[in-house]
Amino acid sequence: MFAFHTACMNFRQFLPLLAFAVLPPAMAQPAPEPATTSQAIDVGSGAWDGVVNIDVSVLFPDYREPWNAGQPSGGSGTGFLIGKNRFLTNAHVVSNATRILIRTSNDPEPHPAKIVHIAHDCDLALIEAEDAKHFEKLTPLDFGGIPQLNTEVIAIGYPIGGDRISVTRGVVSRIDFRPYSHTGVDSHLAIQVDAAINPGNSGGPVMQGGKVVGVAFQGFSGRVAQNVGYMIPVPVIKRFLKDVEDGRYDHYVDLAASDFPIENPAQAKALGTNGDGVGVMVADVEPAGSVGGILKVGDVILGIDDNPVLNNGLVRFEGELMDMNEIVERKFAGDTIKLAFQRDGKKQEATVKLTRFDPYVRLGATYNQRPRYIVHAGLVFQPMDRNLMDANQIRDATVSYVFDNFLTDKLYVERPEPVVLTSVLPDEVNTWLAPYAQSIVDEINGVKIKSLRDVQAALAEKDGKFIEIRLLEKNRPLVLKRELAEAAHARIMRTYNIPADSYMGDE
């Protein structure tokens, strides 16, 4: 029954997120070669043996009882051979995996596999079979480019509805910058197709003219939209493969600034753009991001790597109108970008070194990580992130505010890793503190808490008769008498069956 669990996750419905998302003008181009002939596929020929079924056993971490192992479950998706013992699939297919098995369409034998590289921000992963021999004779699939609108594609994989390989057919409907639902916070180029993409297709190739033009990865639930499936296009795949060439994945880089279209005539006049439709206003800048200290609110971005930026933040890139961030997207950590902008009517240029913007990551779902925590005298401390917020369904106004406005109000500057007192395991020593669960820890014994490590350090200090915990926007400190707390600690650990009083991560 749980065979489609992965599928349920990846096909999470998502609705347009940004109020200011600007649709590019319709890209009406006639398809040059309307591929009208379809060719029968002989599954027995072995030509499609490179497209494999990936059977995954997963363990969902338990962010409520972080000391527990979590919930075992399972799922199934698709992957395909792209090189010597290298299979490409979606990150969400193999996330939180405890066991991965590969099967080809003509051979029922399961082959254990492991993750080589995984990139959650673009939902891609590379896996390899533990014993490469079996796959030596298979032919890897080749990559094509960005297919044109209204050209035919086929999606191959192991979706819901049967056990054997499946093929569906459709056309390219749209090429756009879209949210990737795996983390819930990342957006990249994505290609919409009307070929049926169903749970289980995830990680499978979408092909045109015998070449891979994308990896099927997400869609809408049938209640929201019909025949809308998305694939990860080749530029995103190639970027991932290039990033991992050095043996590790460095994540996407980000300008970490927000733009606001210049549509208003008074705004255009005040900002000094000359009405040629070039230039978008800088509306917010993350001080800790790539352009922190370089751009400021009210600047007008005119060009990015010599591509003129239009008044709605789009650039013409590779023949298409795309979000200007697409140019940043193709770069790697440490690369530079050339920005042309205007400040107070004066044109300026800057070369910006691109970095990853870490505070962003906290807002997205994370995988393959054991939840970190500290338990002390029954008080459970955990770092605030999306997984924690989702698992605990926190309703406290302050915690919701801090999470929701972590970036918008630049709260990460003062508190890079807010720590939440998530629960109080009842015992005589803490019986009066239960109402204060689900609060953000501000200070412990006078030490400002900026990360879970600060909690550990503050609790390790044994000075003073009391442990004094100040919570953000709660009007009284929580006070534990040190000797009572120490005495109760072991008892509480035993009673609530907690094997270790902290997990601080494996770094």
Next chain:
Amino acid sequence: MKLLLPLFLLFTICVVPLLAQTPGAASPKKKRPVPAADSVPVTLPAAQNNSLVKVNATSQSYNLHLPWQKESPTGRRGLGVVLAGGRVLVTAQMVADATYIELELPESGQKVPAKVVAVDYEANLALLETPPSDKQKTFFAGLKPMGLDSTARIKDDVEVLQTGRVGELIKSPLTINKVLTRRYIVEGSNFLVYEAAGIVRSEANSFTLPVVKGGKLVGLLLSYDSKNQVTTILPAPIIEHFLKDVADGSYEGFPGLGMEMQSTQDEQFREYLGLKPDAPGVLISSVVKGGSAEKVGMKKGDVLVSINGFTIDTRGDYKDPQYGPLSSSHLVRGRAYVSDKIEIKVLREGKEVTLSGQLSRRGPDAHLVLPYLFDKGPRYVLMGGMLFQELSRPYLGSFGEEQRGGAILRLARIASHPDKYEEAGRKKLVFLSMVLPTPSAQGYDKLGGQVINKVNGKAINSLDDLAEAFKNVKDSVHVIELDDFPHILYLDAFNAERDNMRLLNGAYRIGSLKRLE
């Protein structure tokens, strides 16, 4: 007539207590099984009560999102209590946002229009009056004022009065089993409440219902939870306080201390605070700027030990001679008046300090975010389609739980932690609530919820500041600085004026570009 009101929402705390209203004439009534003898709502068709009049009120609130227009009118019906001088007492809720109020004799159906002469939305009480005329004289000729009884206590039996279709009196007996403090209909202040058990029969006119004992008024029904058969009653001592305040000609309202306290029952916390094991008192965890507590010199970190000679225990209660343990807030709000002397004892750094001074009330306008808004429209300024408002609790409350992300969450947080903004000199929090599509506001129509910091260089501490600032434009472009994304907006002054003229009596039926009264 609709009997379920929007106000009803403000009223729910946890249990969703139903207002004492009935399911109205339209909804089918269930046949009642014959009840057990001692809990029967006794109906005495013959009896009349010549101190009760039916009150029919039509109310119409302003639209909080389109503040130039009003919502559709709704009706409320209740029973008013006739007091001396031809005045009629009802709950404030009954006449909130009223456009037309009339009194009706239960038996004959004779009607006269009435006006509100005094209202206190915090204490949820209102006094009605009918202008003198022959009709008024005839109307009141057969009516007798009802006296007040402030002596009710726990275990007392009382009756809820209702009238039937032809004016017959219907009595539902209740027993008071708890006395506590709780907010009535608006946030921010707790008042004395009787809680009583028993079945209240459903009748058509029941928005305000009198509760009597031996023919005297002991309170007005606040809510009835039909599932648990629990009734809350706005008690006579609060009514008495209200009437006394009204009688002296100028209405001051109920005083408050303006502080937050924390119980000191936790032994480890007591030791940390340096309190002796059996010592009374609660920790003062915050003191509101401009409140009575601040004026008499109370400080955050003090331990409050007594108010006016009453010892405050570790829960923050005092021992009331009439009701037993009761929240200390009643010592100030219920038992004292504005300008009364108060004496407070606190422990400060281990030493007892006696503080004294005068009690005052912090009115709704003293708050950065207006706690409630009745009988008048929300203030606004409209400029080139951009609608600016002052943040209020009702505005925040109009958003559902699922709409509370982003901007609304930020605004709601400011409402709960206004200190930083008040210290910066803001009197009200001005924000851009929405943008109507106009040529001058092109590109801005998706905005909403941004706090305004400055306009044309002038700091905006109220809508009046904003209206002034728009008069001083440089280079014919208004510069609007926001606290949030996108931080800065420009608006062409000439085009905005032109759009203002088009908006006036245009498609949006805007009769005025601002409301600043």
